[in-house]
Amino acid sequence: xxxxVWVEHDGSAVKDATxxxxxxxxxxxxxxxxxxxxxxxxxxxxxxxxxxxxxxxxADNAAFDHNLPENVAPLVAELMASHDAFVAPATTTGKNxxxxxxALLDVMQISEILSVEGPNTFTxxxxxxxxxxxxxxxxxxxVLTVRGTAFEKAATSGGxxxxxxxxTGSDAxxxxxVGAEIAKSERPELTSAKIIVSGGRALGSSEKxxxxxxxxxxxxxxxxxxxxxxxxxxxxxxxxxxxxTGKIVAPEVYFAIGISGAIQHLAGMKDSKTIVAINKDExxxxxxxxxxxxxxxxxxxxxxxxxxI
Amino acid sequence: xxILVPVKRVLDYNVKPxxxxxxxxxxxxxxxxxxxxxxxxxxxxxIRLKEKGVATEIVAVSVGPQKAQETLRTALAMGADRAxxxxxxxxxxxxxxxxxxxxxxxxxxxxxxxxxKQAIDGDNNQTGQMLxxxxxxxxxxxxxxxxxxxxxxxxxxxxxxxLETVKLKLPAIVxxxxxxxxxxxxxxxxxxxxxxxxxDTKTPADYGVDTTPRVKTVKVSEPPVRSAGVKVADVxxxxxxxxxxxxxx
Numbered sequence: 135x136x137x138x139v140w141v142e143h144d145g146s147a148v149k150d151a152t153x154x155x156x157x158x159x160x161x162x163x164x165x166x167x168x169x170x171x172x173x174x175x176x177x178x179x180x181x182x183x184x185x186x187x188x189x190x191x192x193a194d195n196a197a198f199d200h201n202l203p204e205n206v207a208p209l210v211a212e213l214m215a216s217h218d219a220f221v222a223p224a225t226t227t228g229k230n231x232x233x234x235x236x237a238l239l240d241v242m243q244i245s246e247i248l249s250v251e252g253p254n255t256f257t258x259x260x261x262x263x264x265x266x267x268x269x270x271x272x273x274x275x276x277v278l279t280v281r282g283t284a285f286e287k288a289a290t291s292g293g294x295x296x297x298x299x300x301x302t303g304s305d306a307x308x309x310x311x312v313g314a315e316i317a318k319s320e321r322p323e324l325t326s327a328k329i330i331v332s333g334g335r336a337l338g339s340s341e342k343x344x345x346x347x348x349x350x351x352x353x354x355x356x357x358x359x360x361x362x363x364x365x366x367x368x369x370x371x372x373x374x375x376x377x378x379t380g381k382i383v384a385p386e387v388y389f390a391i392g393i394s395g396a397i398q399h400l401a402g403m404k405d406s407k408t409i410v411a412i413n414k415d416e417x418x419x420x421x422x423x424x425x426x427x428x429x430x431x432x433x434x435x436x437x438x439x440x441x442x443i
Numbered sequence: 444x445x446i447l448v449p450v451k452r453v454l455d456y457n458v459k460p461x462x463x464x465x466x467x468x469x470x471x472x473x474x475x476x477x478x479x480x481x482x483x484x485x486x487x488x489x490i491r492l493k494e495k496g497v498a499t500e501i502v503a504v505s506v507g508p509q510k511a512q513e514t515l516r517t518a519l520a521m522g523a524d525r526a527x528x529x530x531x532x533x534x535x536x537x538x539x540x541x542x543x544x545x546x547x548x549x550x551x552x553x554x555x556x557x558x559x560k561q562a563i564d565g566d567n568n569q570t571g572q573m574l575x576x577x578x579x580x581x582x583x584x585x586x587x588x589x590x591x592x593x594x595x596x597x598x599x600x601x602x603x604x605x606l607e608t609v610k611l612k613l614p615a616i617v618x619x620x621x622x623x624x625x626x627x628x629x630x631x632x633x634x635x636x637x638x639x640x641x642x643d644t645k646t647p648a649d650y651g652v653d654t655t656p657r658v659k660t661v662k663v664s665e666p667p668v669r670s671a672g673v674k675v676a677d678v679x680x681x682x683x684x685x686x687x688x689x690x691x692x
Contacts, residue, residue, distance in 0.1 A: 202609070203572065204581050226602040230584050233537070233572035242538045242657035245567050255661065260566055261460040265469055268661040308612040309581040312597065316605035325603070329690065353692040372622060373605055379621055381603075387690055397459070404669055408688065410681070416674075425672035428681050438678045443691050 135163030135253065138191070138213055140222035140231065143169065143177045145199075150326040151223040153184065153287035158280045159221040160186045160288070161250040167191065167295065168213060170198035170206055170303075182295035185288050190295045195303040200311035201227050207234035209303050214239055219276035228279050236277035243277040244269060248284040262378040263401035282325065283384035283405050317373055324357045324376070330385045332359030332376055332403070333369070336392030336413070336432060340369040346433060347391060350440045359383065359403075361393045377402035392432045395420030412436060444554035444591075444613075445500045446489040448523065449544055450482040452507050452514040453564045466662040469564070478514045481559025483521075484619040487626040488589060489557050490522035497591045498555075500524050504547055506540050508532050512642065519637035520629030526642040531654060537565075539647070539654040541573035546650035548578055553614060555596065560585050560618040571618035581611035585620040 137159040142149040152167075159165045165186055169178045170193040178192045191213060197205040210231070214220055220235055222228035224246040236243035247256040254271045256278070324330065331354065333347040343364070351358050359381070360374040376383055378401035388406035393399060395411070395418055403409070404423055411424035414431050421427040428435060454460060455475040463470045478486075492498040503518035505511040506529040515526035529543050548556060561568035575582035583589070583598025587606065590597045591613070599608045601620045629637070647654045675681045685691065 200607075200609075203575070207576060226585060226600070229568050230572065230582070233569035234576040234582065236569070237538060237541060237573035237576035240538070242536050243567070243569055244658060245569065259666070260663070261454070261469055261564060262566065263666055264460040265462050265663050266666050267663045270659045270661050271657065272659065273657050306581075308579075308615075310610045312608040312610050314602070314605060314607040316602075316607075323604070354690065371605075372601065373603070387685075387688070409669075409672075410685070421674070422671050423669045426681055426684050427672065427674045428678070429674065430678070435678055439681060442678060442682045443685060 135218045136216070137162050137165055137219040137221050138210070138217040139165055139167050140220070140228060141167050141169045141177065141181050142223055142225060142227055143171070143174065145171060145174065146176055148177055148180050148184070150287065150323070151225050151282050153290065154282040154285040155221055155223045155280045156184055156186060156288040157285040158247065158250060159219070162219055162253065164188050166217060168193065168210065170195070170209060172196040172199055178297050182297055183291050183293050184295070185292040187293040187295035190297045191300045192297055193300040193303050197303050197305040201231065202309050202311065203231045203234045204306040204309045205303065206231055207238055208306070209300070210235045211238040212302055213300065214275060219278060221278045221280060224279040224281050232277055232279050239275055239277065241273045241275050241277045242271065243279070244271060245279050246281045247278055248281055262398065264397070281382060283382055317371065321351070322355065322357045324359055324374070324381050325383055327357030328386045329354045329356035330359045330376070330383055331356045331389040331391065332361065332393060333364055333391050334361040334393030335363035335367055337364065337369060343369045346436045350389070350436055353440055353443060361396070361399045390420050390424070391436055393420055394418045395423065444498050445502060445551060446492060446498045447502050447504060447548060447551055447553040447556040448482070448485050448489050448518065449504045449556070449558050449570070450486065450514050450518050451479045451505060451559070451562045452476050452511045453479045453562055456480050456563060462663055462665050466664055468660065468663050476510070478517050479559050479562045481561060481563070481619050483626040484621070484623050485557040485559050486518045486521050486523060487624045488619060491624065492591065493522070502527065502551055502553070504529065504544065506531065506535050506543055506647070515642055516637050517629065519640045519642070520634040521627060522633070525640055528642060528644045529647060529650070530644055531647055533654055534656065535647070535654045536656055536658065537567050537569035538573055538657065539652055540570050541577055542652045543647055543650050544570070544574050545577040546652065548574070555613065555615060555617060557617045557619065560620055571616050575616040578616070580615050582616045582618070583609055583611055584618045586617050587620050587622045589617055589623070
């Protein structure tokens, strides 16, 4: 089987989300990549180094900048004439593009796969992860999105993919990119961080989040996260949100501080290797999934932890 | 401008899904069903556009069993003008739903179709994008702001790491994210009024759409359970445990 993997990039480098997709695709067969955008030579070269990669299709065209699905989906659909599966990360970019590709190909997409069970059989979460479905496609081609935390990341070196230019592509003329407000930070990205420190509603204010959560994250070079309750209360911006409707994360260590552990939140972090919970309510559901639980007042325990770690 | 709002009847947001013992799915017998929360946001956004004078008519559509009428009545009570039920007892996949909606869009010629970004049962997150592909229209997914400006709509999208704004030519497809708005509750007088609003019943065959599933569910199981670890007595013990794992500054 020949797979075509969507390479997520920022114009200059391959994003981490791509690496888990390469691993998932390699379980199906040969891995080809697609790099789309203008001036993406450096990205293509970097992508060709990823272990296990065969061909790298490069579509160098300004119409593909900002991943506008109206322009990108026809390109992918055309390349799919010589591939059997389109595999994209279940990021906001992948989720935006893949279904548009699937409908152009008259294929029913399988979203957010957790495992590859066979050439056309996969597992995926339904009902916010409260159930896992094993599904089998009967379509001639596959369109899949991949939950990044469910697969190991492919190595970023050791590959020797051949780069091939794709000349097709045009602007459909029905959509344009206006602008973006992307939070800039020196911190590791939430979805790829080794350690995440998350705060919940028990913090009570954005000032307390700054005062209690941020110093611990600084000390551990960790990413910052939050529960939906903390986001809805306005303590932090919504891109901090970990949970079914926010980011799905699986770091080495996840600190849940003042987070009760609603199903919504657990769905987003329960695959973390080690979960540390600090909460003064000893009956909080978060303790049912925590490897290390500390029943304590977070306002004294967390600064003490920050001082001693 | 007419706005089309597809809605789905799903297991209520507050009900914990239980996997059936025979592994064929989630138990939906005798449990509370409601409108998919993201679809409520879609209905609300359409009503706000009508209140602003941008939209003139709101048509709610549902593909599902006879009971999906209740979901459509909820949309009508919130403020939609009329409804279409495409009735079927079969499970219909996003691709087939998108095909039905495409046929309805051809007949109704809306300026906007506003849908929830995903239904909270299947979590597919596909129908809006698929409908955009089939109609050839532009798509603004995961919207947190929608502004119609002449023959375009500007959509602010919730993307990984922040927000992004795109400008789309109308007609266009918008899918809603959680923070787009706070849906209103239907008032009692409006619930009464909704009973007399028009509701057409059709079938997938009326639109020439084959709803035979492409993807077979082999089984549905409970997710792996994570067991609780240990409680530590104090911060010092926690620090020791973390340091033993190599976690320190």
